Each structure stands twice: as structure tokens, then as C-alpha cells.
Amino acid sequence: MDNKNKAIIENDLILIGGGHSHLSVLKAFILNPIKGLRITLISDVYQTPYSGMLPGFIENRFTLDEILIDLYKFSSIGNFRFIKSTVKGIQGKKQLIELENRPPIHYDFLSINIGIVNDKTKIIGAEKYALTLKPISKINYSELTNKLENKTIGIIGAGPAGVEVALALKKGLLIVKFTYFVVKKAF
Ligand SMILES: Cc1cc2nc3c(=O)[nH]c(=O)nc-3n(C[C@H](O)[C@H](O)[C@H](O)COP(=O)(O)OP(=O)(O)OC[C@H]3O[C@@H](n4cnc5c(N)ncnc54)[C@H](O)[C@@H]3O)c2cc1C
Structure with a gap:
């Protein structure tokens, strides 16, 4: 490549976590690129499920590949750098x-969206018996779809995701019995 066509990198934006949030951010940069800004996505996995389609997968409407x-x-697609690695620490003063x-x-600019981890230790038995x-x-896809037929299912957390998953299970596996546990706020 001749020097005239080389893009000059003025700033480095690093996105840690290749999940739902950063995919929207990257899509925005694909549509509206910023000259001189190099964007790097760091993720500890190569593939991420689109969570909005998870209920459809549970319902057997979509395959895992889809x-x-x-x-x-x-x-x-957006000419972003992709680094497959786990972030272990950040040195703020050195911007490393x-x-x-x-x-x-x-990095010059940094964005962290690494999702949440269910703390199963707070619910006795959850480590052994619950799927998250x-x-x-770390979703266990085969457990989610293969071993639930005709079982009674308890869903902890009746927010939008819990309800969507319940409806998808009902439709996909013809499960008829559910128990919801709504976690109350302590204040
Ligand atoms: C069934 C279900 C349906 C949903 N439907 C919707 C919907 O329709 N619309 C909506 O807006 N939201 C929906 N949500 C919520 C949505 O999934 C979350 O709000 C969203 O995933 C949070 O985005 P995130 O990028 O912060 O985290 P995540 O999507 O959880 O991604 C975090 C990523 O960071 C990676 N990571 C973690 N630690 C490190 C590390 N140290 N180094 C490198 N990488 C790391 C993880 O491997 C992961 O890939 C749904 C959730 C569920 C469970």
C-alpha cells in the first residue's frame, strides 16, 4: 500500500466484551465511521448469541447457528481490530x-461491557440444579433444549427475559406447568 492511502491512526478506542451492547456500538461505527479512530474489540469468545433471539432458539424457531x-x-466488516483474549486488568495511569x-x-478511549454473572452462591442448591x-x-445449550420435555420448570426472576423464556419453553416443548419466583427488592 502506498503512503497516500494509509489511514493515519490518531486515537485508539478499545471495546472490552463482544456482547449485545458493543455490537450495537460497532454497528453505529460501521454506519458512521470516524476518521483517524482505530477501533479494537476484545472478547474472550469468538461467537456470541444475540440474546433477543434466545427465546426463539428455545422455542425451536431458530437454530444455534442462526x-x-x-x-x-x-x-x-467495519475494519475493526479483533483480539480474542481475556482482559485481566487495566492500568489507568498508563492507559494500558x-x-x-x-x-x-x-487505549485512548475505553468502553467496558462484559455482561453480568448470576451469583448462584446466594441460592442454596442453585449451583447444582439451576441453569442460567x-x-x-457460558450457556449450556443442550441442557436448555434437550432435557426439559414434560418437566415442571421453576423460573427465578419474572422480568421480561424470564417471561419470554417461559413462553418459548411452553411453545417449543409443550411444557404446561410453571412456577415463577419473583425476587422482591429489599427496599
Ligand atoms: C432470554 C433473554 C432475552 C433478552 N432479550 C433482549 C432483547 O430483546 N433486547 C435487549 O436489549 N436485551 C435483551 N436481553 C438482555 C441483554 O442480553 C443484556 O442486556 C445484554 O446482554 C447486556 O449486554 P453486554 O454487552 O453488557 O453483555 P453480554 O451480552 O453478556 O456480553 C458480555 C461479553 O463480554 C465477554 N467478556 C466477559 N468478561 C470478559 C473479559 N474479562 N475479557 C474479555 N471479554 C469478556 C463475555 O464473554 C461476553 O461475550 C435479554 C436477555 C435474556 C437472558
Whole structure:
């Protein structure tokens, strides 16, 4: 490439976590690129499910392939750098991100969206008996679809996701019996 066509990098924006939030951010940068801004996506996984389609997967409307987004391919569409690694730390004063098995990288701007992890230790027995949908990269897809036929299912948390999942299970597996546990706020 001749020097005239080389893009000059003025700033580095690093996005940690290749989930729902950053996919929307990347889509916005694909539609409206900023000259001189190099964007790097760091994720500890290559693929992420689109959570809005998870109920459709449970319902057997979509296959696993259809709900998974390839982060490497997605990044290449927008000419973003993609780094598959786990972020281990951030050195704020030096503006460095520490990565597992790689040298640290510099950032000018940083965005962190690494999702949530269900704290199953707060519910006795949950570690052994409950399936969780978070962290999203650790979903056990086969348990979710294969072993629930004709079972009674207890769903902890009756927010929009809990209700969507319940309806999807009912439609996809013909399960008729549900118990909802609504977690009350303590204030
Ligand atoms: C069944 C269901 C349906 C939903 N439907 C919708 C919907 O229709 N619309 C909507 O807006 N929301 C929906 N949500 C909520 C939505 O999934 C969350 O709000 C969203 O996933 C949060 O986005 P996030 O990018 O912060 O985290 P996530 O999507 O959880 O992604 C975090 C990513 O960061 C990675 N990561 C974690 N730690 C590190 C690390 N140290 N280094 C590198 N990478 C790391 C993880 O592997 C993961 O890929 C739904 C949720 C569920 C459970």
C-alpha cells in the first residue's frame, strides 16, 4: 500500500466484551465511521448469541447457528481490530489493558461491557440444579433444549427475559406447568 492511502491512526478506542451492547456500538461505527479512530474489540469468545433471539432458539424457531454472531467476521466488516483474549486488568495511569497470554495494549478511549454473572452462591442448591442464561458465553445449550420435555420448570426472576423464556419453553416443548419466583427488592 502506498503512503497516500494509509489511514493515519490518531486515537485508539478499545471495546472490552463482544456482547449485545458493543455490537450495537460497532454497528453505529460501521454506519458512521470516524476518521483517524482505530477501533479494537476484545472478547474472550469468538461467537456470541444475540440474546433477543434466545427465546426463539428455545422455542425451536431458530437454530444455534442462526442466533450466533461471529465476532471476527463482524469486526472485519467495519475494519475493526479483533483480539480474542481475556482482559485481566487495566492500568489507568498508563492507559494500558492487560490481556491473558498477550502483551498489554494501549487505549485512548475505553468502553467496558462484559455482561453480568448470576451469583448462584446466594441460592442454596442453585449451583447444582439451576441453569442460567448469564454469563451469556457460558450457556449450556443442550441442557436448555434437550432435557426439559414434560418437566415442571421453576423460573427465578419474572422480568421480561424470564417471561419470554417461559413462553418459548411452553411453545417449543409443550411444557404446561410453571412456577415463577419473583425476587422482591429489599427496599
Ligand atoms: C432470554 C433473554 C432475552 C433478552 N432479550 C433482549 C432483547 O430483546 N433486547 C435487549 O436489549 N436485551 C435483551 N436481553 C438482555 C441483554 O442480553 C443484556 O442486556 C445484554 O446482554 C447486556 O449486554 P453486554 O454487552 O453488557 O453483555 P453480554 O451480552 O453478556 O456480553 C458480555 C461479553 O463480554 C465477554 N467478556 C466477559 N468478561 C470478559 C473479559 N474479562 N475479557 C474479555 N471479554 C469478556 C463475555 O464473554 C461476553 O461475550 C435479554 C436477555 C435474556 C437472558
